[in-house]
Each structure stands twice: as C-alpha cells, then as structure tokens.
Amino acid sequence: MRAFIDCEQTFTSVAEPIMTTRGHSQAKPEGRPDARPDAKSRLHEAALRLATLDESDTSVRAIAREAGVSQGALYRHYASREDLLGAVFAEQIEPMIAHKEGLVAMRAPIRDRVREWVRSTYDRFDREPDGFAFVFLTTHNLPEKHKHIAGRQSALLTELLRQWASEGKLKDMPIELASAMFVGLMLSVPERVRKGSLAKPAAQYTDRIADSIWAVLAEEEGESSLG
Structure with missing residues (x-):
C-alpha cells in the first residue's frame, strides 16, 4: 500500500509579550496571573478541558477560573464566551482539514485514501x-x-x-447517505474508546474500520448499479 505523509500540523499558541512604551518586554507584575504572556493559550486549554467534560460549566467565570486568569483578561482577548470557543474550535480542526485537503487532491487509489482518512482521524484522536x-x-x-x-x-x-462514485466504485446511493454511513462507522470507535468500552489506542482499529467502510459502500467487482 502506498505510504502517505501525514501533513497535519500541531498548533502551538504563541505567547503575547507585554510591552512597555519603548517596545521592550516587561516582567509580569507579581500577584497578577492574568497579565502573564501565556494567558491566551491557558484560556484555550481551560475552555477545551471544560467543554469536553459531561455537564461541565463553560461560563466565562468558570473558564477564567480554570485558566487562572481574571474575567477581564478573557475579555481582552475575546468578545464573548462563544468567540473564545469558536477560536478553540478553529485551532483544533484546521490541522485536520489541511491533511484531508491533501487526501482529496492526492492521485492514489480510493481504497488507500479511505484507509488514510480513517488512520489520520484515529491518530489525531489518540x-x-x-x-x-x-x-x-x-x-x-x-x-x-x-x-x-x-x-x-x-x-x-x-x-x-464523489471521486469514488466517478470511478464507478461507490454503490448507487445519495452522497449524503454514503457520508453519514462513513462518518458513523468511523466515529463509533473514538466514542467508545473515550467511554472506556473499547481499549485504546483507536489506531489499532484502523484496518477493521476502513475495511468495514469499504464493504458497506464499495460496489462489488462486477456488480452493476443498474442491476
């Protein structure tokens, strides 16, 4: 099977230095944790932790407290709680999108790309x-x-x-249905690993899930969608 290069990039939050009027870095005043240069990254980490806990409080107050900053510090970076959570969402999904864009553009067999889609998804989860x-x-x-x-x-x-269908290898069904079946099979593993009903890592299930997706969606060799 053709080897793939995982082009996902890890996001690193960049600290924002506190500057004096002369443009030099200034030390954080003692007793003011929200003035630390990594306040923004700590807000992202805190929002992410709270948002993924069952029935967790994700209010501005709770996120600021979890991050160890004041509510005022949060509002210096973000207009609202939703603005912060939206930024965290974008930070998390953008590297996944970059990799998937590469897969869609790649000239490789569909089956190999389906497997890589699943593999990279599980790798990200792990x-x-x-x-x-x-x-x-x-x-x-x-x-x-x-x-x-x-x-x-x-x-x-x-x-x-659609590329799969254009090659005549996808069963005759609406693309939206095929997408729902693909995603349903793929995400069932991370959901169960997270709940503890399946052993980690999720990556160990890559071949079985990729083969299952292929079995469900691929038109069998010699089979005609026209019957």
Whole structure:
C-alpha cells in the first residue's frame, strides 16, 4: 500500500509579550496571573478541558477560573464566551482539514485514501483526545466568523465520495447517505474508546474500520448499479 505523509500540523499558541512604551518586554507584575504572556493559550486549554467534560460549566467565570486568569483578561482577548470557543474550535480542526485537503487532491487509489482518512482521524484522536472530542463529539454554537470552517471537513469527505462514485466504485446511493454511513462507522470507535468500552489506542482499529467502510459502500467487482 502506498505510504502517505501525514501533513497535519500541531498548533502551538504563541505567547503575547507585554510591552512597555519603548517596545521592550516587561516582567509580569507579581500577584497578577492574568497579565502573564501565556494567558491566551491557558484560556484555550481551560475552555477545551471544560467543554469536553459531561455537564461541565463553560461560563466565562468558570473558564477564567480554570485558566487562572481574571474575567477581564478573557475579555481582552475575546468578545464573548462563544468567540473564545469558536477560536478553540478553529485551532483544533484546521490541522485536520489541511491533511484531508491533501487526501482529496492526492492521485492514489480510493481504497488507500479511505484507509488514510480513517488512520489520520484515529491518530489525531489518540494524540489530542480532548481536542478531537470538542470538534466531533460536542454540540457547538459557533460565531458567524467561524461557521464557514465547521462544514469544511464534511465538504472534503463529500468530494472524496464523489471521486469514488466517478470511478464507478461507490454503490448507487445519495452522497449524503454514503457520508453519514462513513462518518458513523468511523466515529463509533473514538466514542467508545473515550467511554472506556473499547481499549485504546483507536489506531489499532484502523484496518477493521476502513475495511468495514469499504464493504458497506464499495460496489462489488462486477456488480452493476443498474442491476
């Protein structure tokens, strides 16, 4: 099977130095944790932790407290709780989208790309379980400026399935149905690993799930969609 290069990039939050009027870095005043240069990254981490806990409080007050900053510090970076959660969502999903864009553009057998789609998804879950759960297993109310990115990965899967169909290898069914079946099979593993009913890592199930997706969606050799 053709080897694939995982082009996912790990996001690293960049600290914002506190500057004096002369442009030099200034030390954090003692007793003011919200003035630390890593306040923004700590807000992201805190929001992510709380958002992926069952029935957790994700209010501005709770997120600020979890991050060890004041509510004022949160509002210096974000206009609202939703704005913060939208930024966290974008930070988590963008590297996944970058990799999937590469798969859709790649000239490789569809079956190999289906397997790589599953493998890279499970690899992301194993490395960043909270981030993955936040993107795929949590309900969102995203601000308008982040809504466009929410459907990007679904659009990429739709494009992959259309390529599959154009080769005459996808069973005769609506693309939306094929997408729902693909995603349902694939996400069943991270959901169960997270709940503890399946052993980790999720990556160990890659071949079985990829083969199951192929068995469910691929037209058998010699089979005609016209009957």
